[in-house]
Amino acid sequence: MSNPTVAAQAISTVPATILGRQQPRIPTAGRIRAGIKVLTKAAASDPRIRALYDDGLAHQATFEQIEQKIAEQFPDVKTPLVPKNVAWFTVRPNDFPNPAVASQILDAYGEDRGDGVIRLYRFPVLFPADAWQSVMPHELACWTRNEKRYWSEYSADGQTRRCMMFAPATIDARSQRAVRTFGGRGTQPRPDNGGLCDPERCPEFQHRQCNLSGRFLFYIPGIRSLDAFELHTNSFYALSRAIERFEAIAFLRGGRIAGFLDRQGTTFYLTKKLREVSHLDQKTGQPVRNAHWIIELEAPVDVAALLDQRDDDATLRMADAAVQALQGGEPIMHDMLPDTMPQAHQPVNEAARDAAHSSRANQPAPVQAACTNESGTGVDAVYALAVSLGADRAELDTYLNRTWGEGWCRNAQGVKRVLAELTRMQGDPDGLRARIHAEPGAQH
Template sequence: MTAVMTLPDAAPRSIVEERAMRPPTIGRIRPGIKVLKSSARENAKAANLYQTMVAGGSSFDDIAKAIESQCRIRDALVPKNVPYFTCRRSDFTSPDVADEILRLYGEDRGDGIKLYRFPVLFAFNDWMSNLPNQMAAWGATGRKYFSEYGPDGTRYCKTYAKIERDPRAQRAKRHFGGRTVIFRQDDSIPDGVCDPEQCPQYQSRQCNLSASFIFAVPDIKGLGLIELPTNSIYVLQKAYAAMQTVLLARGKLTGTRFMLSKREFDITRINEGGEAVRQKQMLTVLDAEIDIGALLDGAEDPAPALESANAAVAMIETGGNVHALHADDAQPQVDQHAGGSAESGADGSPDPDAPQSHGLAGPLMERVMADLADGGTRPESLDEKRHRMSDLLQRLGLNAEDRQQGFRVYAHSTYGRGWAERAKDVDSMNERLKQALTDPAKLDGEINAATQAVLFSD
């Protein structure tokens, strides 16, 4: 899939076009599994029912309902952290799609065919369209409260307006175009601003981060995309960093084959006593099968750099702002509605070492890379140095289209061919860019001088 899905820009011509388009989905791959909790495992009937339904490919929601109905055990299933994804027939509109995914990309590592790693293609160049996310509290009938950002960048708590009753018909008034969304305004949230510290749903762990990867899987047919939910801020931030890196190298996200896999990380959480403790956690990881170094470098000598820059893939396009979550939002949660997501801390407490987002991509990327560096004890890899460079370029405004080729010429003139493959040169460039944060005009002068030298050289 190389086509980019776009939303209609013209005035609406139909009731359908009045509403924001949502990409159609044909199924869901889940980031983990659910197992019987300890008390339910003691019930032989519940244990047998669980084993039978799992073997038959039933969804975990259906299994939980069956156990509650037949064994009178509520909330019998709990998420479990596993190194593979769950791809079940019951989670797809066409069950054969799940079988095809496992046939093409499943592996047998001694425990049957499982989905450990598989390729994905994104349909949008906007990272938020590929990974939509929000804070959300769910009830028995669906979403009860959810966050949305206003034009001023403030995160607001929204809810659905109460259905009015038609006094003449003695029934609920019919609504045209879906339920009305309003600001939440009650004793807990009087001003409609999403404030987790004052939110009773957040404090009682009912409101969590809710996000989903939306993608296509190569060689899988179907008129729609596939969804993979997550509620981990770690996963969200690392995926954001990966997408920004690809934007740096190619200028777009579409047409790149990414890989989704699971990797074990050391996660810091706060226990009930308020102490920071470390635990290992399997998290979803997004990688891309591209040669970042070759794309950054361009493999051209300084003399024809201007000509090659026009033909090469743009180094950077635009850097999007990260919606600033409250500090307490950087806590992994177990989302019971994600159908078996176990990408979270044991108690969902905030992680003081976790990367926080404060508006710009720069600080976020630096914190994400620090998290990947295992507490700072492991030397920074070349890829991580490039992540840091992409952040600095964005903060200096060198991601603007009219400035990209100038930087490219400057880099070639200063360090020569293949500089992006040499850690020493990348370190030197990062140091120069860091200095430019306090004196950008000086760097601009150096870039202009390098460009002029190329233009007027023999």
């Protein structure tokens, strides 16, 4: 389900600090839940427990708080609450340090689907890192009521899955007190199984005490928060399908999944889909299919636009190479130019460089001063490349200001985009001149 080597290689490049060598963690503040928890049949049969549950819901308590209160007053009830699979996500004020965030999320993205209740069924998300292992951490974990008892962890080589636990406290021989540790509790491989995570031979896994646990870490557009939000799930199917989406988008975007997916501000979406899930019946060993609401990661993006965006990024790299050449650096390499570009237009280096010197010598001073305020010789490269393609300087100024805005030459990104456009037009100088002479609004 994963390639642990990626995480292991990432760790090896992280510099050591006094707190150790570890991957940077994405801080979180607030949790959206995958569903709800309801009383078990045994707990619901006691009206006193039902009253505690209803009171907790009325006061916006978290399910953990409700469960803890029931356990305190009815210690004989071992498992008062169980998860229930529903079509929506749960957003409760007490799951956020700032309770008002829950209302902000529901106001922005909540829906009433006919029952008079505003719920969260689908919402946009932005991921803060490009490695899916960072934005969707997951593990096999066995919990007691108060803490994590065992968990899976890959060794440094990324190949061996270890079964880990907290190391027992060291007792000082003189004081007979636990030795104070620096950096939190130590960990160690679990000794009774050789420290190897083997679910098929693990009694905790076979008795459903150890389970897959994962979470999505994300930001929500329009919801202001320095820290990310999290959504937990223990669904193998949800996590596996999300990996497929992550890897597909990363392939189309040159390895990136973070931020907006395209220039139109498209985002991933988290929603739920009712799907039939197959599992083995523990008594018969036969496959059984049941319908469950499964978390679905959607990416409603135009694939053609993503591929075109990758081409644009390649053009920007070509533009950078052009700037280098025009500034006297390494010449533009022919293999960086598009394969479809006519050979007659590829060796533009010498002509462009000569045009650059001529452009610097003949440009009117006011325009030169305005256009090199922030972007330096990048503007020279724009004019030099345009002149090498047969464009008239005065007409070019009018065209660029009309198309890109008069501030293009005072913004580094603006200069880069213009240069990329001209670089793209190297194979069609007549088309560039036609654009320059076109009426306002008839081009671009």
